[in-house]
Amino acid sequence: MKPVYFDNAATTQLREEVIISMRSVMEGNYGNPSSSHSFGRASKALVEQSRKTIASFFNVSASEIIFTSGGTEADNLVLRSAVRDLGIEEIITSKIEHHAVLHTIDALAKEYNVTVKYVKLDLNGSIDLHNLESLLQNTTKKQLVSLMQINNEIGNILDLNTVAEMCETHGALFHTDAVQSVGHYNLDLQEVKIDFLAASAHKFHGPKGVGFAFIRKSTALKPLIFGGEQERGIRAGTESVHNIVGMETALKYAYSNLEKESQYIKNLKQYFIDKIKNTIPEITFNGLSDDINNSAYTLVNVCMPKTLGSASMLQFQLDLKGIACSRGSACQSGSAQVSHVLAEILSDDAIQKPSLRFSFSIYNTKEEVDYVVETLKSFIKA
Numbered sequence: 392m393k394p395v396y397f398d399n400a401a402t403t404q405l406r407e408e409v410i411i412s413m414r415s416v417m418e419g420n421y422g423n424p425s426s427s428h429s430f431g432r433a434s435k436a437l438v439e440q441s442r443k444t445i446a447s448f449f450n451v452s453a454s455e456i457i458f459t460s461g462g463t464e465a466d467n468l469v470l471r472s473a474v475r476d477l478g479i480e481e482i483i484t485s486k487i488e489h490h491a492v493l494h495t496i497d498a499l500a501k502e503y504n505v506t507v508k509y510v511k512l513d514l515n516g517s518i519d520l521h522n523l524e525s526l527l528q529n530t531t532k533k534q535l536v537s538l539m540q541i542n543n544e545i546g547n548i549l550d551l552n553t554v555a556e557m558c559e560t561h562g563a564l565f566h567t568d569a570v571q572s573v574g575h576y577n578l579d580l581q582e583v584k585i586d587f588l589a590a591s592a593h594k595f596h597g598p599k600g601v602g603f604a605f606i607r608k609s610t611a612l613k614p615l616i617f618g619g620e621q622e623r624g625i626r627a628g629t630e631s632v633h634n635i636v637g638m639e640t641a642l643k644y645a646y647s648n649l650e651k652e653s654q655y656i657k658n659l660k661q662y663f664i665d666k667i668k669n670t671i672p673e674i675t676f677n678g679l680s681d682d683i684n685n686s687a688y689t690l691v692n693v694c695m696p697k698t699l700g701s702a703s704m705l706q707f708q709l710d711l712k713g714i715a716c717s718r719g720s721a722c723q724s725g726s727a728q729v730s731h732v733l734a735e736i737l738s739d740d741a742i743q744k745p746s747l748r749f750s751f752s753i754y755n756t757k758e759e760v761d762y763v764v765e766t767l768k769s770f771i772k773a
Contacts (some may be wrong), residue, residue, distance in 0.1 A: 394713035395759045400543055400571060400690050400750035401717055405637075406596040412640040413598065416633040424630050425619060434632045441639035441670050448646055449580045449588075457622045458635055462570040463491040464615070465589035465604035469566050470495045472612040473535050473587075479564070480532040481506040483523065487516060487544075487732040489568055491589075492537055506532065516678040516736040517547050523554065527561040534563035541571040543698045544732040544748060545678025546687035548664065555584045564610070570594055571600075572745065574645040575653065575689060586610055592634070595753070599642030601634035652753045657688040659751050659760065664691060664766045671771060677733060679744055690750035692733075694741055696771055705745045705770065712766050716749050 396404070416437065422430025424438050439453070446453040459465045470492065473479045482496055486509050500504045508526050511519040518538060527534065536558050540549050551567065558565040562701045566587040572578070573588075574595025580588070587610070591602035606612055606625070618627030645652075664681050668673050677692040695705065706718060718730060733746055749763070 394715070395755075395763060396715045397751065397755065397763065398715045398717050399755075400594075400748060401753040402593045402599065403596045403752055404754055405598065406624045406641060406644055406745040408644055409487050409597055409637045409640045413633045413637040416636045420632060423623060424632060433526055434630075437632055437636055438630050441635045445642055448642060449578055449605065450582075450603060451580045452608065453488070454623060455605055455608055457606055457625050458630060459589075459602050459604055459626060460600055461593070461602040462489075462568060462589045462591035465493040465591075465602055466566075466568055467495050468604055468615045469587040469589065469606070469612065470499060470535075473564060473610075474499050474505055474565070476613045477535075477564070478533050479505065481508065481530065481534045482537060483508045483510060483534060483563070484528050484537045485510050485518060486735050487512065487542055488537065488539055489543055489570070490731075492539070492568055493731075496537070505671075510538070510665065512735060513737065515547065516542065516545050518549055518554075520553060520557075524557055527557055527563055534561070535566060536563050537566045537568070539568040539571070540576075541569075541669070541687045542678070542732065543571050544730060545692045545696060545736070546571075546680045546688060546690045547678050551578075551585065551743065552583050558586075559584050571687060571689070574642055575649075575687070577646070577649065580605065580607075592638035592641055595641050595645045598634045598637040601631055601638050603638075653688060656751050656755075657683065659755055659757065660688055660691060661747065662757055663751070663760045664762070666760055667693065670764050671768050673771065674767070675741075678736065689752070690744060690748055692746060692748045694737070695745045695747065695767075706747065708770060709747075709763075709766065713754065714763055714766060716747050716763075718745075718747060 392690050420437055422434040422435050424431060424435040434691060442456050443453045446456045482505055484496055496507055500507050510526060511517055511522040538549055540551055564586045567585055568589045570591045573590035588605035588606045593599040614625055614627060616627050620632055621627055661683050673696045675694045677694055680691040729742055
């Protein structure tokens with residue numbers, strides 16, 4: 392069996408078309424986009440065309456798309472500038488956000504004395520919308536809500552439209568980390584009144600090191616990185632033209648093939664769930680990840696029987712078998728600590744058991760699922 396890559400929530404394989412488009416730019420468009428000569432103008436044209444294309448997928452103006460090095464920078468740009476420049480005094484978030492959000496908010500609380508409130512979760516890890524409503528009420532402070540669209544560990548999906556309407560009603564700004572959803576779900580930002588959004592290309596078969604922030608025109612964020620006047624003066628630094636074009640190409644293919652590819656992956660996830668439940672019924676699923684209609688179609692998170700020992704040893708054994716998966720966010724994979732997401736939703740007994748995240752893409756097959764499930768079964772029987 393060839394190596395099996397089931398860690399697509401961490402990063403994805405580059406599409407061949409993306410590689411081709413990036414190679415073409417690297418070979419023929421090496422001018423600095425800020426230069427006034429023909430080489431620079433050619434590169435600038437590629438950057439602006441990519442901006443227009445990406446904006447069109449979300450029904451927004453090209454000027455509202457700011458290129459960044461990825462989702463983490465986009466989250467930092469929005470959150471820090473909102474507090475520093477827009478006068479945000481209170482941030483409402485959850486304890487299961489990505490660390491790009493949580494650690495930034497922690498720093499802002501210390502630096503600017505911002506009040507941080509955490510919305511309650513239900514037993515499956517979904518946001519308690521009634522509690523969110525109550526947190527938005529009865530305050531004189533200027534508020535910002537920061538909640539991710541899809542949780543990167545358990546796949547729970549936030550009702551963006553409802554949250555956006557709540558924020559608009561109460562005069563709060565709304566930021567969402569959409570790293571796990573952009574390229575996998577359609578999103579019309581004229582219909583859903585989000586103020587800020589973060590995305591990263593390598594989650595939808597694009598290159599690493601590039602992403603974007605959506606910043607609605609009505610807001611007035613200022614730079615996090617200072618220097619030149621690139622990106623409307625909001626993000627200084629020479630644009631990575633080949634990466635930006637690669638991201639545009641990846642999004643083009645993601646959205647032009649969305650219906651077919653999402654159904655393929657959804658069927659594969661359902662096959663994985665059914666295979667686990669029929670073959671290894673002792674395994675349970677974390678969050679809503681086994682609910683095919685109420686969780687991301689791209690991932691599942693499973694809790695293994697206690698007899699398997701530590702999660703790190705289990706993952707090591709799977710790696711020896713050529714199987715790539717994760718215990719949670721790749722950004723914290725070097726840590727021995729329990730997943731902060733699972734720590735919020737699992738019982739004391741369940742949190743002692745090893746949990747693993749398996750995430751899928753168009754490049755995976757049912758044969759790979761069979762191999763993984765049989766490998767897990769052999770570990771349990773050992």
